[in-house]
Amino acid sequence: MSQVIQLKSELEQRINAANDLDSLEKIRVDALGKKGAITALMQNLGAMQPEERKAFGAQVNELKDNVTRLLEDRFKTLKAGAITARLKAEQQDMTLPVTPQAKGKIHPISQTVDEMIAIFADMGFTVAEGPDIEDDFHNFTALNFPEAHPARAMHDTFYLPDATEGKDKKRLLRTHTSPVQIRTMMSQKPPIRIIIPGRTYRSDYDMTHTPMFHQLEGLVIDKSTHMGHLKGCLIDFCKTFFGVNELPTRFRPSFFPFTEPSAEMDIGCDRSGGGLKIGAGKDWLEILGCGMVHPNVLKNCGIDPDVYQGFAFGMGIERVAMLKYGIPDLRTFFEGDTRWLDHYGFDALERPNLATGL
Numbered sequence: 001m002s003q004v005i006q007l008k009s010e011l012e013q014r015i016n017a018a019n020d021l022d023s024l025e026k027i028r029v030d031a032l033g034k035k036g037a038i039t040a041l042m043q044n045l046g047a048m049q050p051e052e053r054k055a056f057g058a059q060v061n062e063l064k065d066n067v068t069r070l071l072e073d074r075f076k077t078l079k080a081g082a083i084t085a086r087l088k089a090e091q092q093d094m095t096l097p098v099t100p101q102a103k104g105k106i107h108p109i110s111q112t113v114d115e116m117i118a119i120f121a122d123m124g125f126t127v128a129e130g131p132d133i134e135d136d137f138h139n140f141t142a143l144n145f146p147e148a149h150p151a152r153a154m155h156d157t158f159y160l161p162d163a164t165e166g167k168d169k170k171r172l173l174r175t176h177t178s179p180v181q182i183r184t185m186m187s188q189k190p191p192i193r194i195i196i197p198g199r200t201y202r203s204d205y206d207m208t209h210t211p212m213f214h215q216l217e218g219l220v221i222d223k224s225t226h227m228g229h230l231k232g233c234l235i236d237f238c239k240t241f242f243g244v245n246e247l248p249t250r251f252r253p254s255f256f257p258f259t260e261p262s263a264e265m266d267i268g269c270d271r272s273g274g275g276l277k278i279g280a281g282k283d284w285l286e287i288l289g290c291g292m293v294h295p296n297v298l299k300n301c302g303i304d305p306d307v308y309q310g311f312a313f314g315m316g317i318e319r320v321a322m323l324k325y326g327i328p329d330l331r332t333f334f335e336g337d338t339r340w341l342d343h344y345g346f347d348a349l350e351r352p353n354l355a356t357g358l
């Protein structure tokens, strides 16, 4: 009998002293588990006389109920305490101000390319790409640059060591994005309507030239495409890109080996007062080169010039970005100065699109 009382007070003490769920579980096993103290008492019952068994059995049962209840109560208390402690440990003060951190910015070149893509995509153009390391055939020959023609020298080409195999072994860094016209016309059937943004390379370095720069090329080939389409497309592009609805434009005759006729497009601007404002004014600003694709170029790509014709254009991305965003020096684009990027860069969440403005 005293055994039961002693066990009861011992277990009560231990349960009340348990400070965490693990030690409480250990007490439960010690008391009620297979080899537990209360379980052992129950097993003794079988060997007792009926009278004794009845009295002792009732006591052990009561002890078992008591201990079970105590364990449950303590479990609830400890569990609630554990949750409170965890919440406290994980608490965050939402009223604290956010520490200012260096924030990434979109480079003006990337932003400008995305803006141009948004505008031309709306006119039905898709984006095409080609390699930066080109061969002489795609960069010059197929574009109707005759051997030893001065136009080749004008490009200040970076030549690379000759390739060891392949049809055209003479390798170079592409001097313009026009070779992608050739690659596209040789691999796709007309109608073709593509723009080609990408890196280009020329050996030149001053205020307005860097050895690496970017161009955006355009090419449209179809059966009835004519110079009126070229003009309409480029005028619409410039109005949207510069956000000026009343934009004076003019096309001046020019020369490129791969177009005939060739032209340069100017947009109106105002330089009075020392600044530069795009739109109506007394002055003109050259913006891009363009023309109707030369029949020789079509032939070089296996396209019949008696059936198909089209137009092409090319413009410097840095140049239009400088004009649109008032960036004075071309070289700063590639200096990697984070203060410059902080000033001229764009927020990553403001992606250009026609719906909300560019």
Ligand code: DAH
Binding pocket: 175, 176, 177, 178, 217, 218, 256, 259, 288, 289, 290, 291, 311, 312, 313, 314, 315
């Ligand atoms: N490829 C020329 C350059 O780099 C730019 C150009 C002019 C591209 C006229 C064209 C074009 O497609 O039609 O100077």
